[in-house]
Amino acid sequence: MAAIRISAEPRTEFGKGAARRIRRDDKIPAVLYGHGGDPVHLTLPGHATMLALKTPNALLEFELDGQRHLALAKDVQRDVVRRFIEHIDLLTVVGGEQVTVDIPLHITGEPVPGSIVQQELTTVSVVAEATHLPSALELSVEGAPAGRQITAGDLQLPAGVTIAGDLAQIVAIVSGAPSAEEVEAELAEAEAEAGIVHDAPTSTEEDSAEEGSTEAEQA
Structure with missing residues (x-):
């Protein structure tokens, strides 16, 4: 399965208010973890990420702070009514x-x-x-x-x-x-x-x- 390139931005604001502002901009708050490193908080583009995750176990590729990352979505939280993505936990892989x-x-x-x-x-x-x-x-x-x-x-x-x-x-x-x-x-x-x-x-x-x-x- 070829990796799907997704643009990512580092996230410095946290909390429910910050998450709502991110979603209003059609973006998704996410956390990247794995391999013993500290969790990395980031923001992903809403529409492009939603399309990518329609493929089961999609392999995502993005660049953050000059480093290339590969990751799998391990937990995707969705709004129970409107089904838009609220948050994603990503597992880094090599x-x-x-x-x-x-x-x-x-x-x-x-x-x-x-x-x-x-x-x-x-x-x-x-x-x-x-x-x-x-x-x-x-x-x-x-x-x-x-x-x-x-x-x-x-x-x-x-x-x-x-x-x-x-x-x-x-x-x-x-x-x-x-x-x-x-x-x-x-x-x-x-x-x-x-x-x-x-x-x-x-x-x-x-x-x-x-x-x-x-x-x-x-x-």
């Missing part, structure tokens, strides 16, 4: 360094007819070089039979990428599609557990149903 990140998992292909795929995990934790992180992992279920359980260890990984967690963890299950009767039974059970009671049909409704059945038979 080429060749191994980091643990969560990578989105995308399922492709179709299993055998009459079966469905249940995705158990939407992200997978992996270890990879900080400057060569995959943007996503793909899992093909093309032709997979019903009853198959796909684990993290079954995933095809790019070179240099390994699973960080349990290889036996299930990421997807292929199962037979439920029949209409099974769907109706599950719906009835869910309604019963929720205390939903349907009113019995009135005599008029019963008569209408019977008339409709008779007309169908005559036709």
Whole structure:
């Protein structure tokens, strides 16, 4: 994954008031930390940073005080209503360094007819070089039979990428599609557990149903 260049400015004002002023200027307060150094407070451009972070685990590159920095966004705080970025914690990285990140998992292909795929995990934790992180992992279920359980260890990984967690963890299950009767039974059970009671049909409704059945038979 190529680094995305972002302009950065050192930040000398702190506190809620200063943060609000920064956001009013369409900028984002951030902190860069890692490798045992002191935290570095900085300001990032709002729009450019928002676009960059649309890429999962985007590798950011910026220059500050004449020094080049590479970083990953480890914590992004957003406004709960308007979803704009309020603050970012950045982790500094260097080429060749191994980091643990969560990578989105995308399922492709179709299993055998009459079966469905249940995705158990939407992200997978992996270890990879900080400057060569995959943007996503793909899992093909093309032709997979019903009853198959796909684990993290079954995933095809790019070179240099390994699973960080349990290889036996299930990421997807292929199962037979439920029949209409099974769907109706599950719906009835869910309604019963929720205390939903349907009113019995009135005599008029019963008569209408019977008339409709008779007309169908005559036709």
